[in-house]
């Protein structure tokens with residue numbers, strides 16, 4: 001940051017949801033140059049769905065990403081309930097979740113094909129600022145050069161501030177926190193997206209639903225652009241060495257037969273939907289402990305999205321959390337932005353402190369709940385992950401509706417996650433800081 005006239009250079013590693021939302025957000029600051037570095041050589045369609053809650057949708061709207069909220073690009077429930085839980089065998093609706101404080105229809109939970117959400121975000125980022133085939137492998141930080149990103153193709157890029165948005169396996173996080181480990185939770189999702197017309201002739205509820213049994217669940221729902229998703233899966237003991245699924249990778253081809261076998265004896269609607277599902281891909285769910293900080297390199301590097309919070313796929317919340325992280329960076333930097341020129345390194349450090357103080361406690365609560373949820377959702381009555389001790393296909397079907405009902409009814413209320421307002425939280429942090437400054441200014445006798 002030697003030249004005060006030069007623009008502030010912000011590099012973002014990773015052009016997923018967090019990276020694109022960060023680019024859209026940070027480009028709103030005056031006098032910045034924002035560049036995105038993505039390891040993929042081209043954006044490929046990932047055949048998976050993603051649901052955004054009111055939190056992420058409101059933030060996208062605030063950022064001007066109206067195209068993502070449009071019905072048709074995404075799909076919302078026709079009924080009042082954004083989540084519906086059905087009995088695995090009878091199809092009876094056991095419970096549902098309803099938004100609390102959502103007054104605008106476009107803020108109700110929306111389901112997308114991931115590629116369509118990605119494309120909607122990408123429309124707001126100049127393509128000449130997105131550098132593909134740039135896999136970050138090393139990061140140098142110094143007073144003199146700022147941040148230098150080194151890529152696998154032997155090129156490098158300089159920046160004043162690096163945002164690590166490179167996902168759950170983040171190279172940025174690994175670089176600064178090498179001891180941080182991810183573990184497989186034992187849950188493997190089997191997902192597919194396909195054209196809804198494949199379901200012509202199949203009778204199924206229009207609204208998306210989770211069909212729940214003691215040991216597993218099944219999800220189906222419409223997505224934007226006439227797409228449909230089915231999500232099955234299973235949870236096994238992650239420590240069980242003979243488990244053949246322990247080494248699968250994200251997006252590996254799965255066995256349709258295995259998927260259909262998992263749901264034998266389920267309601268005919270579930271079986272009919274799986275009969276029409278044309279393929280399935282595997283998504284082993286990874287998670288890790290919360291980080292002590294999301295800011296590294298003396299305040300020149302910040303982590304956001306899955307790079308910062310390795311909570312796995314819990315509560316289908318990660319996309320919205322990533323969007324809110326990105327927007328919070330904008331709020332914090334804007335708050336500290338000087339009237340003229342660009343912020344000094346000290347002001348940036350201060351901004352990142354505000355960002356962390358807003359996001360980390362909230363996301364920390366999500367991670368704590370996710371951890372309990374992973375243990376809690378294994379099966380009614382099961383105490384810990386290591387208690388499972390079962391192999392795929394050998395789970396005893398605990399046909400105990402009472403326990404299942406208890407399990408569903410005791411599910412956590414997640415409105416505080418998906419209706420969270422990052423703006424309100426940020427304002428509270430700013431006010432708390434101002435109050436502290438005021439307290440520190442007063443002589444002891446006046447306190």
Ligand SMILES: Cc1cc2nc3c(=O)[nH]c(=O)nc-3n(C[C@H](O)[C@H](O)[C@H](O)COP(=O)(O)OP(=O)(O)OC[C@H]3O[C@@H](n4cnc5c(N)ncnc54)[C@H](O)[C@@H]3O)c2cc1C
Nearest residue numbers: 014016017018039051136166167171305306313316318319
């Ligand atoms: C089974 C499952 C279901 C889920 N369902 C939902 C859902 O319905 N709703 C929801 O909100 N969330 C859901 N999530 C979570 C959600 O997918 C993530 O939280 C979200 O994608 C995080 O976005 P991100 O941008 O941080 O990371 P990612 O989406 O993983 O993006 C990271 C980007 O960084 C790039 N990258 C990685 N390494 C490097 C590198 N070294 N250099 C440069 N680029 C790099 C990657 O190629 C990628 O483009 C689910 C997760 C799972 C596992």
